[in-house]
Amino acid sequence: MHTSKILAGARTSCAGCGTLGAFLLTFGSCVTYGQSAQSPSTTQGDLTQVSIESLMNMEVTSVSKKEQKISKVAAAIFVITQEDIRRSGARNIPDLLRIVPGVNVAQLDANIWVISIRGFADRFADKVLVLIDGRSAYTPTSSGVYWDQQDVPLEDIDRIEVIRGPGGTVWGANAVNGVINIITKNAKGTLGGLLSAGAGSGENTQELVQYGGKIGTNGAYRVFGKHFNVGNLAATDTAEAADGWHTLHGGFRSDWSLSGRDTLTVQGDLVRTGEGETVNVVLANALPQQPTFNSRTTADAGDILTRWNRTLKNGSDMSLQVYYDGYDRHEEGGVEDRKTLDLDFSHHLTAGSRHDIVWGLGYRVTTDDITPKYSKSFAPPQRTDNLFSAFVQDEMEVMSSVWFTLGSKVEHNAYTGFEFEPSAQLVWQPTTNQTLWASAARAVRQPARADTAIRIDTSIVPLDNGNFGVVQIAGTPNRKAEELLSYQLGYRAELAKQLSFALATFLNFYHHLQTDEPGAPFFVTSPGPAHTVFPVVSDDQAHGRTYGAEIFANWDITSRWRVSPGFTFLRMHVAADASSLDSAVGSVSGDVPNHKFEIRSRLNLPRNVQWDTTLYHVDALPDQGVPGYSRLDTRVGWGIGESTVLSVVGQNLLAPRHAEFGDDTPLHTLIRRTVYGQIEWRFAR
Numbered sequence: 001m002h003t004s005k006i007l008a009g010a011r012t013s014c015a016g017c018g019t020l021g022a023f024l025l026t027f028g029s030c031v032t033y034g035q036s037a038q039s040p041s042t043t044q045g046d047l048t049q050v051s052i053e054s055l056m057n058m059e060v061t062s063v064s065k066k067e068q069k070i071s072k073v074a075a076a077i078f079v080i081t082q083e084d085i086r087r088s089g090a091r092n093i094p095d096l097l098r099i100v101p102g103v104n105v106a107q108l109d110a111n112i113w114v115i116s117i118r119g120f121a122d123r124f125a126d127k128v129l130v131l132i133d134g135r136s137a138y139t140p141t142s143s144g145v146y147w148d149q150q151d152v153p154l155e156d157i158d159r160i161e162v163i164r165g166p167g168g169t170v171w172g173a174n175a176v177n178g179v180i181n182i183i184t185k186n187a188k189g190t191l192g193g194l195l196s197a198g199a200g201s202g203e204n205t206q207e208l209v210q211y212g213g214k215i216g217t218n219g220a221y222r223v224f225g226k227h228f229n230v231g232n233l234a235a236t237d238t239a240e241a242a243d244g245w246h247t248l249h250g251g252f253r254s255d256w257s258l259s260g261r262d263t264l265t266v267q268g269d270l271v272r273t274g275e276g277e278t279v280n281v282v283l284a285n286a287l288p289q290q291p292t293f294n295s296r297t298t299a300d301a302g303d304i305l306t307r308w309n310r311t312l313k314n315g316s317d318m319s320l321q322v323y324y325d326g327y328d329r330h331e332e333g334g335v336e337d338r339k340t341l342d343l344d345f346s347h348h349l350t351a352g353s354r355h356d357i358v359w360g361l362g363y364r365v366t367t368d369d370i371t372p373k374y375s376k377s378f379a380p381p382q383r384t385d386n387l388f389s390a391f392v393q394d395e396m397e398v399m400s401s402v403w404f405t406l407g408s409k410v411e412h413n414a415y416t417g418f419e420f421e422p423s424a425q426l427v428w429q430p431t432t433n434q435t436l437w438a439s440a441a442r443a444v445r446q447p448a449r450a451d452t453a454i455r456i457d458t459s460i461v462p463l464d465n466g467n468f469g470v471v472q473i474a475g476t477p478n479r480k481a482e483e484l485l486s487y488q489l490g491y492r493a494e495l496a497k498q499l500s501f502a503l504a505t506f507l508n509f510y511h512h513l514q515t516d517e518p519g520a521p522f523f524v525t526s527p528g529p530a531h532t533v534f535p536v537v538s539d540d541q542a543h544g545r546t547y548g549a550e551i552f553a554n555w556d557i558t559s560r561w562r563v564s565p566g567f568t569f570l571r572m573h574v575a576a577d578a579s580s581l582d583s584a585v586g587s588v589s590g591d592v593p594n595h596k597f598e599i600r601s602r603l604n605l606p607r608n609v610q611w612d613t614t615l616y617h618v619d620a621l622p623d624q625g626v627p628g629y630s631r632l633d634t635r636v637g638w639g640i641g642e643s644t645v646l647s648v649v650g651q652n653l654l655a656p657r658h659a660e661f662g663d664d665t666p667l668h669t670l671i672r673r674t675v676y677g678q679i680e681w682r683f684a685r
Helices: 003-010 014-027 052-056 082-088 093-098 585-591
Strands: 076-081 103-109 112-117 130-133 157-164 178-185 192-200 204-214 218-229 245-257 262-280 292-310 318-332 334-351 355-372 376-377 382-399 401-414 417-431 434-445 454-462 468-472 482-497 499-518 522-524 531-558 563-576 595-607 609-618 629-640 644-651 676-684
Touching: 052 482, 052 531, 076 082, 076 499, 082 093, 082 157, 082 609, 082 629, 093 112, 112 130, 262 334, 334 595, 382 563, 454 531, 499 563, 499 585, 499 629, 563 585
Parallel strands: 130 178, 468 531
Antiparallel strands: 076 157, 103 112, 157 178, 192 204, 192 676, 204 218, 218 245, 245 262, 262 292, 292 318, 318 334, 334 355, 355 382, 376 454, 382 401, 401 417, 417 434, 434 482, 454 468, 482 499, 499 531, 522 531, 531 563, 563 595, 595 609, 609 629, 629 644, 644 676
């Protein structure tokens, strides 16, 4: 079992509506539709007001740190829009990400998700970079994300830009298999009040109070408070688990127009979360005990971010962003405390008539203090790391319909020194509504604290004469950075005014992947009682290959009905190098499904009623004993006047419960069928 998994382990009726929704999704309807409740403040009955053409020409910023139309981007990018968010029925970001082809979302228990892109799935999926308004959400402890600490009111998200494929040239280390960039709304777009409350089966409740106003003639703000509670899921078909979860979240955002050329954003959050889980862990201070018991986790997290944007006289623009964040996480019988300060500068300019250049500099310092836990410890327990970076990217217009982009990021980290992450991209638009693109890139995942400094007692081994042994995994100080060489080819087109299509294919080669190398057993007397240690040392003696394709389409069947199917195909192979003794490293290939299919239907009915349905099918994970499953989610929303929306959501309607991931550390639980109702009321200042 690999260190990332061990680290995760140390935390060691509506069905009728769903059936009718599936029928309508398949066979259509001849109803004459009326106005629909797009939001409490705006009614919009015609789905094509957000037309296929406007979706293709939507501007994104995550690929190159500048505004680009999707039609000109040489990357597999998917945008979750405000409309997608509102009509999804989702109550959290992980559930929103399920709709993205190429993104695998599996819920491990009520408060833990396994979210990966193009393979390598575990609780700390360490090859995906998550950003919230430009602030990195990953933890250098594991290079993963504590998703239970990443709460953003869905009503305040402007869009989520998801890049499948490497983004290291712009975003640096850990942007290996993809980037998830969550972008919230400008405060000027959320004036007035918002009250939202919901409740449903399984002790699920959620409340949001928010107010936004103007500051003088040039500024605006919003403040909010949010609480939610998620009840325990099912441990088995007959027993309840102990993984309930609750969170309190308060935050603010302010946006200022300082002049005709300067804008300023200041925002911050405070989050407190508490949750449970059932673990089976070795008690390192009470050997040879390895009990199964219910454990509690609490975390306090906060952040403050400031971003200044300026348009220069020559038409170029620059941005300076500074943020500070930290968290104090009590889990597994110990405490993890981390503080991070990050500075980022970027400048976008044109040179001549053919060069569009973005360059930037960055600096990050992070400190931690990690006390011993049930089965693991870090040596040293405290550490400070500095990360220096610089990047440049030049988009060159080769001819009127062909663009070539070349760039690289250079970083210096405390583990492996200098790292280079170059990329080359080519875009060809044979017609105004077709784009063919190709790219090649190198990206790295720099080592984390868990790779270099951790010690974990993973299991007790009974021996003869009443003796026992302990299997112990230890990090290695001189780890190499994991490396990706990625090649992509894609096509997107507006095939008709009612139909768009996107295809992305990829071939990835990985080097220096993690292995667990067995060592020679030895006998110790401390900590007592005396026992044999079976050491396993983390190393980087494996390689891998993945290839696959992702397909997505939008089809406006009528002006009131949009259907969006998507399909993902993935093949993954990981093997140990000839120098490795790790015989189990290939099993990570079985942690991701080979196929995933989803189809979304958004339907506007008379009298301001909307009916939205999503059907998923996810392949089995045979190595984990998790069968394939189909999931049906549906939402009915009713807009009452200009200020109120009532909605009812059903999730997982096809079965009373199912497993989505089979990792038993912590013990995984079963996802239940749920029904949830919500009321949302907006009022003016």
